[in-house]
Amino acid sequence: MALAKKARRAEKAGHNADAYLLYSEASALQRKNTKYQAKMATLQSLAAAEAQALPATVGTDTLPAPKDLPDSDVFDSLSAREYSLARQLRSPAELNANPGVQDFNINGNARFLFNRVAQAFGLEAIFDGDYPPAGSSIRFQITGADYRTALHDLEAATGAFVVPLSPRLFMVAQDTVSKRNDLEQYIAISIPVPQVLTTQELTEIAQAVKQVTNIDKMAWDSTDGTIVLRDRVSRALPAQALLQQLFAMRSEVMIDIEFLEVSDSDISNYGFNVTNAFQAVYLGHILNNVVTFPAGATSLFSFGGGKTLIGLTVAQAQAMFNQTITSERTLLRTQLRASQGQAATFHSGEKYPVITAQYAGSVPAGQQSQVYTPPVSFTYEDLGFTLKITPHIHGMGEVTLAVDSTFEVLTGRSVNNLPIIGRRQITSQVRLRDGEWAVVAGLINPSDSKSVSGFWGLSSIPLLGNLFKQVSRDKENENLLIAIRPRLLSVPPDQILTPRLRVGTETRPFSPL
Numbered sequence: 001m002a003l004a005k006k007a008r009r010a011e012k013a014g015h016n017a018d019a020y021l022l023y024s025e026a027s028a029l030q031r032k033n034t035k036y037q038a039k040m041a042t043l044q045s046l047a048a049a050e051a052q053a054l055p056a057t058v059g060t061d062t063l064p065a066p067k068d069l070p071d072s073d074v075f076d077s078l079s080a081r082e083y084s085l086a087r088q089l090r091s092p093a094e095l096n097a098n099p100g101v102q103d104f105n106i107n108g109n110a111r112f113l114f115n116r117v118a119q120a121f122g123l124e125a126i127f128d129g130d131y132p133p134a135g136s137s138i139r140f141q142i143t144g145a146d147y148r149t150a151l152h153d154l155e156a157a158t159g160a161f162v163v164p165l166s167p168r169l170f171m172v173a174q175d176t177v178s179k180r181n182d183l184e185q186y187i188a189i190s191i192p193v194p195q196v197l198t199t200q201e202l203t204e205i206a207q208a209v210k211q212v213t214n215i216d217k218m219a220w221d222s223t224d225g226t227i228v229l230r231d232r233v234s235r236a237l238p239a240q241a242l243l244q245q246l247f248a249m250r251s252e253v254m255i256d257i258e259f260l261e262v263s264d265s266d267i268s269n270y271g272f273n274v275t276n277a278f279q280a281v282y283l284g285h286i287l288n289n290v291v292t293f294p295a296g297a298t299s300l301f302s303f304g305g306g307k308t309l310i311g312l313t314v315a316q317a318q319a320m321f322n323q324t325i326t327s328e329r330t331l332l333r334t335q336l337r338a339s340q341g342q343a344a345t346f347h348s349g350e351k352y353p354v355i356t357a358q359y360a361g362s363v364p365a366g367q368q369s370q371v372y373t374p375p376v377s378f379t380y381e382d383l384g385f386t387l388k389i390t391p392h393i394h395g396m397g398e399v400t401l402a403v404d405s406t407f408e409v410l411t412g413r414s415v416n417n418l419p420i421i422g423r424r425q426i427t428s429q430v431r432l433r434d435g436e437w438a439v440v441a442g443l444i445n446p447s448d449s450k451s452v453s454g455f456w457g458l459s460s461i462p463l464l465g466n467l468f469k470q471v472s473r474d475k476e477n478e479n480l481l482i483a484i485r486p487r488l489l490s491v492p493p494d495q496i497l498t499p500r501l502r503v504g505t506e507t508r509p510f511s512p513l
Helices: 002-013 016-029 034-053 080-087 110-120 147-158 177-183 199-213 233-248 464-468
Strands: 102-108 124-127 138-145 160-166 169-174 186-192 217-221 226-232 252-274 280-285 300-303 308-313 317-339 344-357 377-394 398-415 418-433 438-454 469-488
Touching: 002 016, 002 034, 016 034, 034 124, 034 160, 034 169, 102 110, 110 124, 110 138, 110 147, 110 169, 138 147, 147 160, 160 177, 169 177, 186 233, 199 217, 199 233, 226 233, 252 377, 317 344, 317 377, 344 418, 377 418, 377 469, 398 438, 398 469, 418 438, 418 469, 464 469
Parallel strands: 124 169
Antiparallel strands: 102 138, 160 169, 186 226, 217 226, 252 317, 252 469, 280 308, 300 308, 344 377, 377 398, 398 418, 438 469
């Protein structure tokens, strides 16, 4: 473009104000050209200083008048798509130079060296307004370097830093704290947090990263489980890489669990049901009256040696035999995902309310509304089977599992209206290979009860006593077998190759290109 060429000639001649105005006109004609806008930003301070030192004379016109152009060429109309693209957040600019390596052996000032290196890789360099136009001659010699290596070496040789503005354009400024804060691009990054990390672990990792990289702003979104960073590119990118490495250090294991529960019950009742209550019946006088037998008394044993006759009902015996046999088998398969040193818990059963406090005093009649009665407080107890496993990974081949299994049931008894809960617990440790099964626990609960009831005295007679007693027998067996198998999902920390991060020094941080 003609205006851009005139602006370059004016800049080389040292007429910064003229060059600034020409770039302004060129930018107005081509609003999408970011190169002209960058040139304007570079020359703004120099043009202002030159305009104050050399005020323009009234009536003089050193610039040619622009040609008459239609409004559509001067002022571009933005479309809806351009509006939508302008509202989207974009990543910082990265240089896209020509591939390959170059050899350099050149002498000149800093501006000359940057221009020669940029031209060799198909790039274009512009300079900050406060960057010195001239300086001492520097010899720059390097062999077999790509554009990143060449620019970083040139930064170290000239005491400057490079800010990418577009894939083919970059700005050079003096490497000072104030220039870093003003010109270096800021970036916001959201990093997802693995679910296996606890709040305490995440806090310690964030503190370590903040102390190492000296990042300004770091926040944790607990709703989405992400960490948000905002700082200069030279700080934010190393902090992101360090966080991802620390997150990857937590190795995970998938634990397959199978448990088989077998319950057998055998209840039997047998014997003779003998009446242990006898009724005495008055039959009358022997001498004066006729003996009469009462209705309903079918079996009587009468006795009496005097004037009266008394009768006793004869005992009735009934043979009985009852038996109930039940069998139950339950097989459950499930999986637990746990991380190194973190316990994973599985519960199969129900929650039973247990009263912990209640009011036991009496309230006088008619004063129920005047006396405050505290409400009943209770907690829920986990009944059934509870399994807690804590893995410890050893290299790529073996895993140690700390197993804590508990089985709780109601015993059917209570103390002060509080139910008594039976508890069986097994704690063990097992070391397994990846994909190897092991039976880690077997809970066996056999019970055998026998009760005898019958006619007192007669039931204890050998052999004959069986006719006067009842026997009840209850046999129950509950067996529970637990089998587990670990499967590694990620490599342990000692197998991870940790990459090295180049961050530069405290005063001269490394800026990726």
